[in-house]
Amino acid sequence: MTGPELLPAPPRPGVSTNTRGDDLYRNRLGRLFATVPFASACPQLGYAIVGYFSALQIQTMDSAHKVEKLALLHVVVAASSMVAQPLIGVLSDRTRSRLGARAPWMLVGTLTGCIGLVAAGFSTSIAMLLTAAVISHVGFNAFGGPLTAIQPDRVPPHRRGRYSTLAGLGTIGAGLLGPAIGASFATRIGLGYSLVAALILLISVAFVAINPDRDNRRAPRRPFDLATFARTFWISPRRYPDFAWVFLGRFLLCGGYYMILGYQLYIIEDYIGLS
Known part of the structure:
Protein backbone atom coordinates (compact mmCIF):
# COMPACT_ATOMS: atom_id res chain seq x y z
CA MET A 1 0.00 0.00 0.00
CA THR A 2 1.32 3.37 -0.93
CA GLY A 3 -0.02 6.86 -0.65
CA PRO A 4 0.90 10.52 -0.59
CA GLU A 5 2.87 11.99 2.27
CA LEU A 6 0.42 12.86 5.02
CA LEU A 7 2.81 15.08 6.97
CA PRO A 8 4.68 18.18 5.90
CA ALA A 9 7.89 17.46 4.02
CA PRO A 10 10.64 16.51 6.53
CA PRO A 11 13.64 18.78 7.04
CA ARG A 12 16.78 17.59 5.31
CA PRO A 13 19.19 15.65 7.56
CA GLY A 14 21.85 17.90 9.03
CA VAL A 15 19.97 21.11 8.28
CA SER A 16 18.88 23.07 11.34
CA THR A 17 15.60 24.96 10.99
CA ASN A 18 13.28 26.56 13.50
CA THR A 19 10.24 27.10 11.36
CA ARG A 20 6.79 26.38 12.70
CA GLY A 21 6.20 23.76 10.00
CA ASP A 22 9.32 21.84 10.97
CA ASP A 23 8.35 21.90 14.64
CA LEU A 24 4.89 20.64 13.78
CA TYR A 25 6.39 17.86 11.69
CA ARG A 26 8.72 16.77 14.48
CA ASN A 27 5.93 16.81 17.05
CA ARG A 28 3.68 14.68 14.85
CA LEU A 29 6.46 12.27 14.04
CA GLY A 30 7.41 12.05 17.71
CA ARG A 31 3.85 11.14 18.66
CA LEU A 32 3.75 8.55 15.91
CA PHE A 33 6.99 6.93 17.09
CA ALA A 34 5.85 6.97 20.73
CA THR A 35 2.52 5.32 20.04
CA VAL A 36 3.24 2.86 17.22
CA PRO A 37 4.52 0.08 19.57
CA PHE A 38 1.13 0.04 21.29
CA ALA A 39 -0.81 0.12 18.01
CA SER A 40 1.34 -2.65 16.51
CA ALA A 41 0.67 -4.79 19.57
CA CYS A 42 -3.10 -4.71 19.05
CA PRO A 43 -3.50 -7.11 16.09
CA GLN A 44 -0.90 -9.51 17.46
CA LEU A 45 -2.57 -9.53 20.86
CA GLY A 46 -5.88 -10.36 19.22
CA TYR A 47 -4.33 -13.22 17.23
CA ALA A 48 -2.50 -14.55 20.28
CA ILE A 49 -5.51 -14.57 22.55
CA VAL A 50 -7.66 -16.33 19.95
CA GLY A 51 -4.94 -18.94 19.47
CA TYR A 52 -4.62 -19.56 23.21
CA PHE A 53 -8.30 -19.59 24.17
CA SER A 54 -9.53 -21.48 21.09
CA ALA A 55 -7.30 -24.45 21.96
CA LEU A 56 -8.89 -24.57 25.41
CA GLN A 57 -12.40 -24.15 24.03
CA ILE A 58 -12.03 -26.83 21.36
CA GLN A 59 -10.60 -29.22 23.93
CA THR A 60 -13.69 -28.70 26.06
CA MET A 61 -16.11 -29.01 23.13
CA ASP A 62 -14.58 -32.08 21.43
CA SER A 63 -11.64 -33.54 23.29
CA ALA A 64 -11.41 -36.66 21.12
CA HIS A 65 -10.92 -34.67 17.89
CA LYS A 66 -9.31 -31.53 19.26
CA VAL A 67 -6.20 -31.71 17.06
CA GLU A 68 -8.16 -31.96 13.82
CA LYS A 69 -10.66 -29.26 14.85
CA LEU A 70 -7.90 -26.86 15.91
CA ALA A 71 -6.12 -27.50 12.61
CA LEU A 72 -9.32 -26.66 10.75
CA LEU A 73 -9.66 -23.40 12.65
CA HIS A 74 -6.06 -22.40 11.90
CA VAL A 75 -6.40 -23.21 8.19
CA VAL A 76 -9.64 -21.27 7.72
CA VAL A 77 -8.38 -18.29 9.71
CA ALA A 78 -5.08 -18.22 7.79
CA ALA A 79 -6.84 -18.43 4.42
CA SER A 80 -9.25 -15.61 5.28
CA SER A 81 -6.41 -13.43 6.52
CA MET A 82 -4.31 -14.11 3.42
CA VAL A 83 -7.10 -12.75 1.22
CA ALA A 84 -8.37 -10.02 3.55
CA GLN A 85 -5.19 -8.04 4.16
CA PRO A 86 -4.09 -7.38 0.55
CA LEU A 87 -7.69 -6.70 -0.52
CA ILE A 88 -8.21 -4.25 2.31
CA GLY A 89 -4.85 -2.70 1.44
CA VAL A 90 -5.96 -2.03 -2.12
CA LEU A 91 -9.26 -0.56 -0.91
CA SER A 92 -7.46 1.56 1.68
CA ASP A 93 -5.21 3.03 -1.02
CA ARG A 94 -8.34 4.16 -2.85
CA THR A 95 -10.29 5.41 0.17
CA ARG A 96 -11.04 9.13 0.26
CA SER A 97 -12.51 10.62 3.44
CA ARG A 98 -12.20 13.47 5.90
CA LEU A 99 -10.20 11.10 8.12
CA GLY A 100 -7.82 10.12 5.32
CA ALA A 101 -7.18 6.75 3.71
CA ARG A 102 -6.06 4.65 6.67
CA ALA A 103 -8.03 5.77 9.73
CA PRO A 104 -11.51 4.64 8.57
CA TRP A 105 -10.28 1.11 7.90
CA MET A 106 -8.32 1.01 11.14
CA LEU A 107 -11.36 2.07 13.17
CA VAL A 108 -13.78 -0.29 11.43
CA GLY A 109 -11.21 -3.07 11.53
CA THR A 110 -10.48 -2.85 15.22
CA LEU A 111 -14.22 -2.65 16.04
CA THR A 112 -14.89 -5.73 13.88
CA GLY A 113 -11.99 -7.61 15.43
CA CYS A 114 -13.15 -6.82 18.94
CA ILE A 115 -16.71 -7.93 18.15
CA GLY A 116 -15.22 -11.20 16.93
CA LEU A 117 -13.31 -11.61 20.21
CA VAL A 118 -16.40 -11.04 22.32
CA ALA A 119 -18.40 -13.43 20.13
CA ALA A 120 -15.69 -16.08 20.51
CA GLY A 121 -16.12 -15.83 24.27
CA PHE A 122 -19.81 -16.70 23.94
CA SER A 123 -19.29 -19.55 21.47
CA THR A 124 -20.94 -22.84 22.44
CA SER A 125 -19.94 -24.85 19.37
CA ILE A 126 -16.91 -25.23 17.14
CA ALA A 127 -18.83 -23.71 14.22
CA MET A 128 -19.60 -20.59 16.27
CA LEU A 129 -16.01 -20.37 17.45
CA LEU A 130 -14.68 -20.76 13.91
CA THR A 131 -16.96 -17.99 12.63
CA ALA A 132 -15.98 -15.65 15.47
CA ALA A 133 -12.27 -16.37 14.94
CA VAL A 134 -12.55 -15.52 11.23
CA ILE A 135 -14.39 -12.28 12.03
CA SER A 136 -11.74 -11.26 14.56
CA HIS A 137 -8.83 -12.04 12.24
CA VAL A 138 -10.36 -10.26 9.25
CA GLY A 139 -11.04 -7.26 11.48
CA PHE A 140 -7.53 -7.11 12.87
CA ASN A 141 -6.12 -7.50 9.36
CA ALA A 142 -8.23 -4.49 8.37
CA PHE A 143 -6.51 -2.62 11.19
CA GLY A 144 -3.01 -4.01 10.72
CA GLY A 145 -2.74 -3.58 6.94
CA PRO A 146 -3.42 0.19 6.90
CA LEU A 147 -1.29 0.53 10.03
CA THR A 148 1.65 -0.93 8.10
CA ALA A 149 1.04 1.57 5.28
CA ILE A 150 1.58 4.47 7.67
CA GLN A 151 5.34 3.92 7.42
CA PRO A 152 5.66 4.72 3.69
CA ASP A 153 2.92 7.35 4.02
CA ARG A 154 4.43 9.39 6.83
CA VAL A 155 7.90 8.28 7.88
CA PRO A 156 10.91 9.63 5.94
CA PRO A 157 13.30 6.97 4.61
CA HIS A 158 16.15 7.80 7.02
CA ARG A 159 13.83 7.20 10.03
CA ARG A 160 12.12 4.02 8.88
CA GLY A 161 14.60 1.67 10.54
CA ARG A 162 13.84 3.11 13.95
CA TYR A 163 10.12 3.12 13.24
CA SER A 164 10.19 -0.54 12.15
CA THR A 165 12.10 -1.45 15.31
CA LEU A 166 9.51 0.19 17.54
CA ALA A 167 6.65 -1.44 15.64
CA GLY A 168 8.40 -4.82 15.90
CA LEU A 169 8.88 -4.42 19.65
CA GLY A 170 5.14 -3.92 20.02
CA THR A 171 4.43 -7.07 18.04
CA ILE A 172 6.88 -9.15 20.07
CA GLY A 173 5.56 -7.72 23.33
CA ALA A 174 2.01 -8.68 22.42
CA GLY A 175 3.15 -12.20 21.55
CA LEU A 176 4.53 -12.52 25.07
CA LEU A 177 1.60 -10.81 26.74
CA GLY A 178 -1.09 -12.89 25.01
CA PRO A 179 -0.31 -16.25 26.65
CA ALA A 180 0.18 -14.53 30.02
CA ILE A 181 -3.29 -13.02 29.80
CA GLY A 182 -4.67 -16.30 28.50
CA ALA A 183 -3.23 -18.24 31.43
CA SER A 184 -4.69 -15.73 33.89
CA PHE A 185 -8.18 -16.19 32.45
CA ALA A 186 -8.04 -19.87 31.48
CA THR A 187 -11.05 -20.61 33.68
CA ARG A 188 -12.87 -17.36 32.73
CA ILE A 189 -12.44 -17.37 28.97
CA GLY A 190 -15.41 -15.12 28.18
CA LEU A 191 -14.14 -12.45 30.55
CA GLY A 192 -10.63 -12.76 29.13
CA TYR A 193 -11.85 -12.22 25.58
CA SER A 194 -13.89 -9.18 26.61
CA LEU A 195 -11.07 -7.54 28.56
CA VAL A 196 -8.62 -7.99 25.69
CA ALA A 197 -11.19 -6.60 23.25
CA ALA A 198 -11.71 -3.52 25.43
CA LEU A 199 -7.95 -2.97 25.73
CA ILE A 200 -7.38 -3.29 21.98
CA LEU A 201 -10.29 -0.97 21.17
CA LEU A 202 -9.04 1.67 23.61
CA ILE A 203 -5.47 1.63 22.28
CA SER A 204 -6.53 1.61 18.62
CA VAL A 205 -8.93 4.53 18.93
CA ALA A 206 -6.36 6.49 20.94
CA PHE A 207 -3.70 5.87 18.28
CA VAL A 208 -5.95 7.15 15.49
CA ALA A 209 -6.95 10.20 17.55
CA ILE A 210 -3.34 11.07 18.48
CA ASN A 211 -2.06 10.54 14.91
CA PRO A 212 -4.78 11.92 12.60
CA ASP A 213 -4.66 11.61 8.82
CA ARG A 214 -5.13 14.54 6.50
CA ASP A 215 -8.41 15.03 4.70
CA ASN A 216 -7.82 13.41 1.31
CA ARG A 217 -11.26 13.75 -0.29
CA ARG A 218 -9.83 15.80 -3.16
CA ALA A 219 -6.94 13.43 -3.87
CA PRO A 220 -7.14 11.51 -7.19
CA ARG A 221 -8.21 7.88 -6.99
CA ARG A 222 -6.81 5.18 -9.24
CA PRO A 223 -9.40 2.76 -10.65
CA PHE A 224 -9.50 -0.75 -9.22
CA ASP A 225 -8.47 -3.53 -11.61
CA LEU A 226 -9.25 -7.04 -10.39
CA ALA A 227 -6.83 -8.66 -12.85
CA THR A 228 -3.98 -6.43 -11.70
CA PHE A 229 -4.82 -7.21 -8.08
CA ALA A 230 -4.79 -10.96 -8.78
CA ARG A 231 -1.38 -10.71 -10.46
CA THR A 232 0.14 -9.19 -7.32
CA PHE A 233 -0.08 -12.62 -5.65
CA TRP A 234 2.56 -13.99 -8.03
CA ILE A 235 6.18 -12.90 -8.36
CA SER A 236 8.40 -14.90 -10.70
Whole structure:
Protein backbone atom coordinates (compact mmCIF):
# COMPACT_ATOMS: atom_id res chain seq x y z
CA MET A 1 0.00 0.00 0.00
CA THR A 2 1.32 3.37 -0.93
CA GLY A 3 -0.02 6.86 -0.65
CA PRO A 4 0.90 10.52 -0.59
CA GLU A 5 2.87 11.99 2.27
CA LEU A 6 0.42 12.86 5.02
CA LEU A 7 2.81 15.08 6.97
CA PRO A 8 4.68 18.18 5.90
CA ALA A 9 7.89 17.46 4.02
CA PRO A 10 10.64 16.51 6.53
CA PRO A 11 13.64 18.78 7.04
CA ARG A 12 16.78 17.59 5.31
CA PRO A 13 19.19 15.65 7.56
CA GLY A 14 21.85 17.90 9.03
CA VAL A 15 19.97 21.11 8.28
CA SER A 16 18.88 23.07 11.34
CA THR A 17 15.60 24.96 10.99
CA ASN A 18 13.28 26.56 13.50
CA THR A 19 10.24 27.10 11.36
CA ARG A 20 6.79 26.38 12.70
CA GLY A 21 6.20 23.76 10.00
CA ASP A 22 9.32 21.84 10.97
CA ASP A 23 8.35 21.90 14.64
CA LEU A 24 4.89 20.64 13.78
CA TYR A 25 6.39 17.86 11.69
CA ARG A 26 8.72 16.77 14.48
CA ASN A 27 5.93 16.81 17.05
CA ARG A 28 3.68 14.68 14.85
CA LEU A 29 6.46 12.27 14.04
CA GLY A 30 7.41 12.05 17.71
CA ARG A 31 3.85 11.14 18.66
CA LEU A 32 3.75 8.55 15.91
CA PHE A 33 6.99 6.93 17.09
CA ALA A 34 5.85 6.97 20.73
CA THR A 35 2.52 5.32 20.04
CA VAL A 36 3.24 2.86 17.22
CA PRO A 37 4.52 0.08 19.57
CA PHE A 38 1.13 0.04 21.29
CA ALA A 39 -0.81 0.12 18.01
CA SER A 40 1.34 -2.65 16.51
CA ALA A 41 0.67 -4.79 19.57
CA CYS A 42 -3.10 -4.71 19.05
CA PRO A 43 -3.50 -7.11 16.09
CA GLN A 44 -0.90 -9.51 17.46
CA LEU A 45 -2.57 -9.53 20.86
CA GLY A 46 -5.88 -10.36 19.22
CA TYR A 47 -4.33 -13.22 17.23
CA ALA A 48 -2.50 -14.55 20.28
CA ILE A 49 -5.51 -14.57 22.55
CA VAL A 50 -7.66 -16.33 19.95
CA GLY A 51 -4.94 -18.94 19.47
CA TYR A 52 -4.62 -19.56 23.21
CA PHE A 53 -8.30 -19.59 24.17
CA SER A 54 -9.53 -21.48 21.09
CA ALA A 55 -7.30 -24.45 21.96
CA LEU A 56 -8.89 -24.57 25.41
CA GLN A 57 -12.40 -24.15 24.03
CA ILE A 58 -12.03 -26.83 21.36
CA GLN A 59 -10.60 -29.22 23.93
CA THR A 60 -13.69 -28.70 26.06
CA MET A 61 -16.11 -29.01 23.13
CA ASP A 62 -14.58 -32.08 21.43
CA SER A 63 -11.64 -33.54 23.29
CA ALA A 64 -11.41 -36.66 21.12
CA HIS A 65 -10.92 -34.67 17.89
CA LYS A 66 -9.31 -31.53 19.26
CA VAL A 67 -6.20 -31.71 17.06
CA GLU A 68 -8.16 -31.96 13.82
CA LYS A 69 -10.66 -29.26 14.85
CA LEU A 70 -7.90 -26.86 15.91
CA ALA A 71 -6.12 -27.50 12.61
CA LEU A 72 -9.32 -26.66 10.75
CA LEU A 73 -9.66 -23.40 12.65
CA HIS A 74 -6.06 -22.40 11.90
CA VAL A 75 -6.40 -23.21 8.19
CA VAL A 76 -9.64 -21.27 7.72
CA VAL A 77 -8.38 -18.29 9.71
CA ALA A 78 -5.08 -18.22 7.79
CA ALA A 79 -6.84 -18.43 4.42
CA SER A 80 -9.25 -15.61 5.28
CA SER A 81 -6.41 -13.43 6.52
CA MET A 82 -4.31 -14.11 3.42
CA VAL A 83 -7.10 -12.75 1.22
CA ALA A 84 -8.37 -10.02 3.55
CA GLN A 85 -5.19 -8.04 4.16
CA PRO A 86 -4.09 -7.38 0.55
CA LEU A 87 -7.69 -6.70 -0.52
CA ILE A 88 -8.21 -4.25 2.31
CA GLY A 89 -4.85 -2.70 1.44
CA VAL A 90 -5.96 -2.03 -2.12
CA LEU A 91 -9.26 -0.56 -0.91
CA SER A 92 -7.46 1.56 1.68
CA ASP A 93 -5.21 3.03 -1.02
CA ARG A 94 -8.34 4.16 -2.85
CA THR A 95 -10.29 5.41 0.17
CA ARG A 96 -11.04 9.13 0.26
CA SER A 97 -12.51 10.62 3.44
CA ARG A 98 -12.20 13.47 5.90
CA LEU A 99 -10.20 11.10 8.12
CA GLY A 100 -7.82 10.12 5.32
CA ALA A 101 -7.18 6.75 3.71
CA ARG A 102 -6.06 4.65 6.67
CA ALA A 103 -8.03 5.77 9.73
CA PRO A 104 -11.51 4.64 8.57
CA TRP A 105 -10.28 1.11 7.90
CA MET A 106 -8.32 1.01 11.14
CA LEU A 107 -11.36 2.07 13.17
CA VAL A 108 -13.78 -0.29 11.43
CA GLY A 109 -11.21 -3.07 11.53
CA THR A 110 -10.48 -2.85 15.22
CA LEU A 111 -14.22 -2.65 16.04
CA THR A 112 -14.89 -5.73 13.88
CA GLY A 113 -11.99 -7.61 15.43
CA CYS A 114 -13.15 -6.82 18.94
CA ILE A 115 -16.71 -7.93 18.15
CA GLY A 116 -15.22 -11.20 16.93
CA LEU A 117 -13.31 -11.61 20.21
CA VAL A 118 -16.40 -11.04 22.32
CA ALA A 119 -18.40 -13.43 20.13
CA ALA A 120 -15.69 -16.08 20.51
CA GLY A 121 -16.12 -15.83 24.27
CA PHE A 122 -19.81 -16.70 23.94
CA SER A 123 -19.29 -19.55 21.47
CA THR A 124 -20.94 -22.84 22.44
CA SER A 125 -19.94 -24.85 19.37
CA ILE A 126 -16.91 -25.23 17.14
CA ALA A 127 -18.83 -23.71 14.22
CA MET A 128 -19.60 -20.59 16.27
CA LEU A 129 -16.01 -20.37 17.45
CA LEU A 130 -14.68 -20.76 13.91
CA THR A 131 -16.96 -17.99 12.63
CA ALA A 132 -15.98 -15.65 15.47
CA ALA A 133 -12.27 -16.37 14.94
CA VAL A 134 -12.55 -15.52 11.23
CA ILE A 135 -14.39 -12.28 12.03
CA SER A 136 -11.74 -11.26 14.56
CA HIS A 137 -8.83 -12.04 12.24
CA VAL A 138 -10.36 -10.26 9.25
CA GLY A 139 -11.04 -7.26 11.48
CA PHE A 140 -7.53 -7.11 12.87
CA ASN A 141 -6.12 -7.50 9.36
CA ALA A 142 -8.23 -4.49 8.37
CA PHE A 143 -6.51 -2.62 11.19
CA GLY A 144 -3.01 -4.01 10.72
CA GLY A 145 -2.74 -3.58 6.94
CA PRO A 146 -3.42 0.19 6.90
CA LEU A 147 -1.29 0.53 10.03
CA THR A 148 1.65 -0.93 8.10
CA ALA A 149 1.04 1.57 5.28
CA ILE A 150 1.58 4.47 7.67
CA GLN A 151 5.34 3.92 7.42
CA PRO A 152 5.66 4.72 3.69
CA ASP A 153 2.92 7.35 4.02
CA ARG A 154 4.43 9.39 6.83
CA VAL A 155 7.90 8.28 7.88
CA PRO A 156 10.91 9.63 5.94
CA PRO A 157 13.30 6.97 4.61
CA HIS A 158 16.15 7.80 7.02
CA ARG A 159 13.83 7.20 10.03
CA ARG A 160 12.12 4.02 8.88
CA GLY A 161 14.60 1.67 10.54
CA ARG A 162 13.84 3.11 13.95
CA TYR A 163 10.12 3.12 13.24
CA SER A 164 10.19 -0.54 12.15
CA THR A 165 12.10 -1.45 15.31
CA LEU A 166 9.51 0.19 17.54
CA ALA A 167 6.65 -1.44 15.64
CA GLY A 168 8.40 -4.82 15.90
CA LEU A 169 8.88 -4.42 19.65
CA GLY A 170 5.14 -3.92 20.02
CA THR A 171 4.43 -7.07 18.04
CA ILE A 172 6.88 -9.15 20.07
CA GLY A 173 5.56 -7.72 23.33
CA ALA A 174 2.01 -8.68 22.42
CA GLY A 175 3.15 -12.20 21.55
CA LEU A 176 4.53 -12.52 25.07
CA LEU A 177 1.60 -10.81 26.74
CA GLY A 178 -1.09 -12.89 25.01
CA PRO A 179 -0.31 -16.25 26.65
CA ALA A 180 0.18 -14.53 30.02
CA ILE A 181 -3.29 -13.02 29.80
CA GLY A 182 -4.67 -16.30 28.50
CA ALA A 183 -3.23 -18.24 31.43
CA SER A 184 -4.69 -15.73 33.89
CA PHE A 185 -8.18 -16.19 32.45
CA ALA A 186 -8.04 -19.87 31.48
CA THR A 187 -11.05 -20.61 33.68
CA ARG A 188 -12.87 -17.36 32.73
CA ILE A 189 -12.44 -17.37 28.97
CA GLY A 190 -15.41 -15.12 28.18
CA LEU A 191 -14.14 -12.45 30.55
CA GLY A 192 -10.63 -12.76 29.13
CA TYR A 193 -11.85 -12.22 25.58
CA SER A 194 -13.89 -9.18 26.61
CA LEU A 195 -11.07 -7.54 28.56
CA VAL A 196 -8.62 -7.99 25.69
CA ALA A 197 -11.19 -6.60 23.25
CA ALA A 198 -11.71 -3.52 25.43
CA LEU A 199 -7.95 -2.97 25.73
CA ILE A 200 -7.38 -3.29 21.98
CA LEU A 201 -10.29 -0.97 21.17
CA LEU A 202 -9.04 1.67 23.61
CA ILE A 203 -5.47 1.63 22.28
CA SER A 204 -6.53 1.61 18.62
CA VAL A 205 -8.93 4.53 18.93
CA ALA A 206 -6.36 6.49 20.94
CA PHE A 207 -3.70 5.87 18.28
CA VAL A 208 -5.95 7.15 15.49
CA ALA A 209 -6.95 10.20 17.55
CA ILE A 210 -3.34 11.07 18.48
CA ASN A 211 -2.06 10.54 14.91
CA PRO A 212 -4.78 11.92 12.60
CA ASP A 213 -4.66 11.61 8.82
CA ARG A 214 -5.13 14.54 6.50
CA ASP A 215 -8.41 15.03 4.70
CA ASN A 216 -7.82 13.41 1.31
CA ARG A 217 -11.26 13.75 -0.29
CA ARG A 218 -9.83 15.80 -3.16
CA ALA A 219 -6.94 13.43 -3.87
CA PRO A 220 -7.14 11.51 -7.19
CA ARG A 221 -8.21 7.88 -6.99
CA ARG A 222 -6.81 5.18 -9.24
CA PRO A 223 -9.40 2.76 -10.65
CA PHE A 224 -9.50 -0.75 -9.22
CA ASP A 225 -8.47 -3.53 -11.61
CA LEU A 226 -9.25 -7.04 -10.39
CA ALA A 227 -6.83 -8.66 -12.85
CA THR A 228 -3.98 -6.43 -11.70
CA PHE A 229 -4.82 -7.21 -8.08
CA ALA A 230 -4.79 -10.96 -8.78
CA ARG A 231 -1.38 -10.71 -10.46
CA THR A 232 0.14 -9.19 -7.32
CA PHE A 233 -0.08 -12.62 -5.65
CA TRP A 234 2.56 -13.99 -8.03
CA ILE A 235 6.18 -12.90 -8.36
CA SER A 236 8.40 -14.90 -10.70
CA PRO A 237 11.24 -16.61 -8.77
CA ARG A 238 13.21 -16.74 -12.01
CA ARG A 239 13.09 -12.98 -12.49
CA TYR A 240 13.39 -12.13 -8.79
CA PRO A 241 15.52 -14.87 -7.17
CA ASP A 242 16.35 -12.76 -4.09
CA PHE A 243 12.68 -12.36 -3.32
CA ALA A 244 12.14 -16.09 -3.86
CA TRP A 245 14.86 -17.03 -1.38
CA VAL A 246 13.52 -14.59 1.23
CA PHE A 247 10.01 -15.92 0.72
CA LEU A 248 11.16 -19.52 1.07
CA GLY A 249 13.16 -18.72 4.19
CA ARG A 250 10.26 -16.91 5.84
CA PHE A 251 7.84 -19.67 4.80
CA LEU A 252 9.96 -22.38 6.42
CA LEU A 253 10.69 -20.30 9.51
CA CYS A 254 7.06 -19.34 10.09
CA GLY A 255 5.84 -22.84 9.20
CA GLY A 256 8.12 -24.47 11.75
CA TYR A 257 7.26 -21.86 14.35
CA TYR A 258 3.50 -22.23 14.03
CA MET A 259 3.63 -26.02 13.89
CA ILE A 260 4.80 -25.89 17.49
CA LEU A 261 3.04 -22.75 18.68
CA GLY A 262 -0.41 -23.78 17.47
CA TYR A 263 -0.33 -27.06 19.36
CA GLN A 264 1.78 -25.99 22.31
CA LEU A 265 -0.99 -26.51 24.85
CA TYR A 266 -1.77 -30.01 23.58
CA ILE A 267 1.92 -30.95 23.44
CA ILE A 268 2.41 -29.88 27.04
CA GLU A 269 -0.68 -31.74 28.23
CA ASP A 270 -0.55 -34.93 26.15
CA TYR A 271 3.19 -35.55 25.77
CA ILE A 272 4.85 -33.76 28.67
CA GLY A 273 2.10 -34.60 31.13
CA LEU A 274 1.35 -31.18 32.64
CA SER A 275 -2.15 -30.01 33.43
